[in-house]
Amino acid sequence: MAIPTVKTININKALKYIDQHGIPHNNQSTGYDLINDEGKRYPPKYVIAVAKYLEGQTPDITTLGCGSRTARAFLKKLGFTIAPKNKTNKNMNSKDKVALTKMYSGWLLKSKNIVFRGAPGTGKTYLSKQIAADIISGGYTDKWADLTEAQRRQVEFVQFHPSYDYSDFVEGLRPKMNEDGSMGFELQDGIFKSFVDRARRNFEDSQKPKEVREKEISSSTALEEFFADIEFGEEEFKTIKGSKFTITNMDDKHIYLAIPGNETVNKLSLNIDELRKMLESGLEFNKVSDITKFFGKQFGTQNYSYDFALFKAIKATGKANRKAKVEEEPLKKYIFIIDEINRGEISKILGELFFAIDPGYRGQAGEVATQYSNMHVNPDEKFYIPENVYIIGTMNDIDRSVDSFDFAMRRRFRFVEIGAKSTQKMLDTLSDTNIRTEAKKRMDKLNEAIKNTEGLNENYQIGASYFLNLKDMDFNQLWEDFLAPLLQEYVRGLYDEKGIMQRFAGVYGNSALDEGVADESNEN
Known part of the structure; x- marks a missing residue:
């Protein structure tokens, strides 16, 4: 094999290129990695191929003509760290496991976005x-069951699938039953936007002076108490021009009115935030035009007349004059987990959030107008992801959709490989010591056979979570019901599928295979 001739500066450029564009599935390394100062791993042959391409030595990126051993030796000579894959993850004890969790937590806090990639069943x-x-417990525990209900609200979980789209994730129109029984549509936030709104409120509240938060909470409390005391649909209010109306319902964003005397519009919805801001301001609004000026509008709307009437009614109760006592809001961390992140069509799901999700554009520097912003109560309001939001994705390397995973998304995430060997700590939950030892032995032998099969590699290895089924079944049942069907899918289309499966069964130690061989011998 030819000895590579590339400069160190271009090796470093190649690492940045790979960070931005990712690693093609067929160029993943199987034995050794180049590890940079941040702990990121890169396949040595592919690094050199990219460096040669950036230097102009080759018209495209190709690993042909450079052997694995030659590539490793050359990179070592330049001073780069080369290490076996997952070397640091073998034979972990409980302290190692805690340290590993802490390490991953640190990586997430630094990178903002992480994707854990690896074979199925590796516990991602x-x-x-x-x-x-x-992270949410401040390092107190890594057990989900130990978190309080309030702490769990700082975490959200979703699983992507091919039919998942923007309306599920960000916002979209949803059918709604109107009060008169007819069907209509309303704009509803998706799971990610609702989650980010929670994190954003915490982030913004943590930055506000205590006096400002006292005003806000006092106003919110006054609103809640006022609406709790009135009977919807019964108690009448009157605008400054004498139009009578009642409140029929309300939710987090709107107050719904019935105006029986208005022949043109007999129903109306008010933005509850406008009323809240009027109370928070501490100003006295003496006429409707004062509200128009307060919101910076050139012309008033019909809604302001009803805002004015309710504002006066709330002030008359004296509830708005009470001062709430509040503690400073601590800044909290919020974590959004996307399982099977590569199974969804990322560009369709995220839309314009590609920009906002970038770690370099968190906060108002990355604010964007969402697709339905013209339907918002305030069309000028922008959406942004605050600094206290962290995103974890998981994906299987062998999933057919991995190769189409958006390069733009790859650049915004740090990719961390979770190897099959590193997950064996899970098997400590098997109560029978003999079964636990045997499970690890069979798992190691089977995975070694998978790695050495032409057409497969260690991305196809079996994770430890499959062996947790041994709590309810024996090794033969595990093979027949879980492992054999999965491996059959792996080898489909490879040369000598039957022979490969027999070899896998043999190294695994499936007794049913031995019985089958004995039966064939008897027949002969």
Whole structure:
């Protein structure tokens, strides 16, 4: 093999290029990695291929003509760290496991966005929840069950699938039953936008002076008490021009009115935030035009007349004059977990949030107008992801959709591999010591056979979570019901599928295979 001739500066450029564009599935390393100062791992042959491409030595990126051993030796000579894959994860004890969780937590806090990638059954989702518990509890626990209900509200979980879209994740129109029985549509926030709004309120409240928060909470309390004391649909109010109306209902965002005397519009919804801001201001509004000026509008709207009437009614109760006592709001961390992140069509799901999700554009520097912003109560309001939001994704390397995973998204996430060997700590939950030892032995042998099969590699290895089924079944049942069907999918289309499966069964130690061989011998 030819000895590579590339400069160190271009090796570093290649690492940045790979960070931005990702690593093609067929260029993943199987034995050794180049590890940079931040702990990121790169396949040595592919690093050199990219460096040669950036230097102009090759018209495209190709690993042909450079052997694995030659690439490793060359990079070592330049001073780069080369290490076996998952070397640090073998034979972990409980202290190692805690340290590993802490390490991943640190990476997430620094990178903002992380994707855990690896073979099926390697516990990526379980690890994600451990990290979330560790961060949310301030390092007190990594057990999800130990978190309080309030702490769990700082974590959200969703699983992507092919039919998942923008309206599920960000916002979209949803059917709604109107009061008269007819069907209509209303704009509703998706799971991510609702979650970010919670984090954003905490972030903004933590930055506000105590006096400002006292005003806000006093106003919110006054509103809650006022609406709790009135009987919807019964108690009448009157605008400054004498139009009578009643409040029929309300939710987090709107107050719904019935105006029986208005022949043109007999129903109306008010933005509850406008009323809240009027109370928070501490100003006295003596006429409707004062409200128009307060909100910076050139012309008033019909709604302001009803805002004015309710404002006066609330002030008359004296509730708005009470001063609430509040503590300073601590800044909290919020973690959003996306399971199977590569199974959804990322560009369709995120839309314009591609920009806002970038770690370099958190906060108002990355604010965007969402697709339905023209339907918002305040069309000028922008959406942004605050600094206290962290995102964890999980994905299987062998999933058919991995290769189409958006390069733009790859650049915004740090990718961390979770190897099959590193997950064996899960098997400590098996109560029978003999079964636990045998499970680890069979798992190691089977995974070694998978790695050495032409057309497969260690991305196809079996994770420890499959062996947790041994709590309810024996090794033969585990093979027949879980492992064999999965491996059959792996080898489909490979040369000598039957022979490969027999070899897998043999190294695994499936007794049913031995019985089948004996039966064939008897027949002969």
